[in-house]
Amino acid sequence: MSNHLKRLGDIFGSFVSKDFKRKRLQDESVTDGKPDEYSPVKLKEFKNKNEEIEENEFMSVDCFVKRVATFTDFCWCRDIPQLSPLEIARHGWASTRDDFMVTCDSCNQHLSLAIPDQDSGIRDSCINTAVGRLFSAHGEFCPWATTSSPAHLARIEVPDLEVVGRTAANIAQHQERLPYLKSCHVEKWQEVLKKISKDNLKDIDDERVKNSACILALCGWRPGSLEDTLTDVYAVRRIGLWNFVSIQDEDDILETQRVAEELGHSLEKDRCILPEGKEYLDPVTEHVSWHPLLQNLESGTPAQQYIIDQLCKGPSATCLIDKLGRKDSIRAIFKVRDIVEQW
Ligand SMILES: [Zn+2]
Incomplete structure (x- = not known):
């Protein structure tokens, strides 16, 4: 089990500090609207970026489809519905085409969505953790850290x-x-x-x-x-x-x-x-x-x-x-x- 935990750490360890930062940002800035410790410049950048993205990217079907279009590798056909390319793209990520690495165009963060095999015994917990990372692995000021594209984009649509x-x-x-x-x-x-x-x-x-x-x-x-x-x-x-x-x-x-x-x-x-x-x-x-x-x-x-x-x-x-x-x-x-x- 210790090996498994080490592998888990290797996969996700680098994001722990970012998680903490985002939580702090949520607690102190975004959710309660009191970003005291952040400079006005940073806040303005954040607001501008947020509004810009809100208008263009969160709701944009074009941008969503472009992100999905990067998941061409068959490795993504691994039947984990919560981590399907549609769900990943809905949270602002696009594939780097390097194994299970994805990246965000807005904050340039990278996230590994590699998941261990079923026989590892920790697959389910890794999936849960990775689902959380879809939000938390974004940069401090990245709007995708708190918002995602509408869920219906990832669901079946009745064709016209x-x-x-x-x-x-x-x-x-x-x-x-x-x-x-x-x-x-x-x-x-x-x-x-x-x-x-x-x-x-x-x-x-x-x-x-x-x-x-x-x-x-x-x-x-x-x-x-x-x-x-x-x-x-x-x-x-x-x-x-x-x-x-x-x-x-x-x-x-x-x-x-x-x-x-x-x-x-x-x-x-x-x-x-x-x-x-x-x-x-x-x-x-x-x-x-x-x-x-x-x-x-x-x-x-x-x-x-x-x-x-x-x-x-x-x-x-x-x-x-x-x-x-x-x-x-x-x-x-x-x-x-x-x-x-x-x-
Ligand atoms: Zn981001």
């Missing part, structure tokens, strides 16, 4: 079907090169598909292309910046279409099966006739494990099912989203996709 329609039209440009989606991935979206305006897709003849494009858009995919790629809304997960069985491939597979049957051969499993190196795309599980679509709601409902249920409710669902003020945030997330790509 207008935006989905436009995104689907862009995805559909790939035509039969789009992934062929198995019926199990299409059927659950059938009712939602009926609600998407096909105006943007009227030039597409193949229903499978339309459905694939719409479901991919509903599942948060959009065209990537590189040719023949798709990416999630954070530009973290990028997939090449060439890695998946396409609609064209599926036609070829069916044709092969048909000919084989005519010749009296039996092809037992489709696996043996899949194009080499390709597999069928699952539009949900292909996301990084911390993607909101792969999470469960507090009620235990899978996020995907929640979205389907909400969208199937029709206009009333849209009204609810408007009421909650969430519609704009997902719309904004889609709007910033080009900014993120250029960033």
